[in-house]
Amino acid sequence: QSVLTQPPSASGTPGQRVTISCSGSSSNIGSQIVNWFQQLPGTAPKLLIYSNNQRPSGVPDRFSGSKSGTSASLAISGLQSEDEADYYCAVWDGSLNGWVFGGGTKLTVL
Amino acid sequence: EVQLLESGGGLVQPGGSLRLSCAASGFAFSRYAMNWVRQAPGKGLEWVSAISGDGARTYYADSVKGRFTISRDNSKSAVYLQMSSLRAEDTAIYYCVAQNEATVSFDYWGQGTLVTVSS
Numbered sequence: 218q219s220v221l222t223q224p225p226s227a228s229g230t231p232g233q234r235v236t237i238s239c240s241g242s243s244s245n246i247g248s249q250i251v252n253w254f255q256q257l258p259g260t261a262p263k264l265l266i267y268s269n270n271q272r273p274s275g276v277p278d279r280f281s282g283s284k285s286g287t288s289a290s291l292a293i294s295g296l297q298s299e300d301e302a303d304y305y306c307a308v309w310d311g312s313l314n315g316w317v318f319g320g321g322t323k324l325t326v327l
Numbered sequence: 328e329v330q331l332l333e334s335g336g337g338l339v340q341p342g343g344s345l346r347l348s349c350a351a352s353g354f355a356f357s358r359y360a361m362n363w364v365r366q367a368p369g370k371g372l373e374w375v376s377a378i379s380g381d382g383a384r385t386y387y388a389d390s391v392k393g394r395f396t397i398s399r400d401n402s403k404s405a406v407y408l409q410m411s412s413l414r415a416e417d418t419a420i421y422y423c424v425a426q427n428e429a430t431v432s433f434d435y436w437g438q439g440t441l442v443t444v445s446s
Contacts, residue, residue: 252433256372261436262436267427267431268431307374314386315374315386318374
């Protein structure tokens with residue numbers, strides 16, 4: 218059971234917009250900044266969003282992040298086949314004194 | 328080019344020990360906290376341990392506290408994870424991750440090293 222709750226799966230067709238939610242609590246998302254990661258099949262995770270809504274250099278602007286209260290969301294617009302991957306949220310938890318990850322969301326492009 | 332190269336994984340019996348190493352290059356190593364994150368086969372990501380850039384502060388997940396020890400050598404741009412009293416549930420790919428202390432982000436990930444705990 219993960220401290221952060223993500224839907225196990227999401228799907229969309231090419232060109233669509235999909236969102237992935239990440240629900241936490243006041244000790245993590247509610248008071249800390251959220252990272253999002255993309256893990257393509259058979260590869261190491263890659264930073265997708267940091268500081269709730271910032272994109273590292275090289276990440277397309279189709280990816281965006283937001284946070285409200287104790288929840289965060291990752292949005293992917295103009296869905297492409299290469300976006301098919303697992304997506305994880307992560308944040309520092311001040312009560313646990315450690316990082317916590319969401320359980321991951323498997324995105325399928327239909 | 329940033330590189331994080333993990334080594335030291337392998338097959339170990341339950342109750343045994345293993346030391347993972349991660350050699351870093353291409354970024355200002357001492358300015359980054361370093362983490363170990365693991366992924367059991369077919370499962371999600373689990374944070375294991377972290378150490379601050381100066382090595383003064385260490386943090387552990389409850390699942391490994393008292394069994395794993397993280398350390399770093401800034402003169403060698405390396406971070407280590409000493410694992411003892413290993414259990415079957417410690418079987419996973421272990422990733423070395425560089426955390427930007429300014430933006431609190433996991434900027435760089437290694438390719439991982441597989442640890443298998445089995446008799």
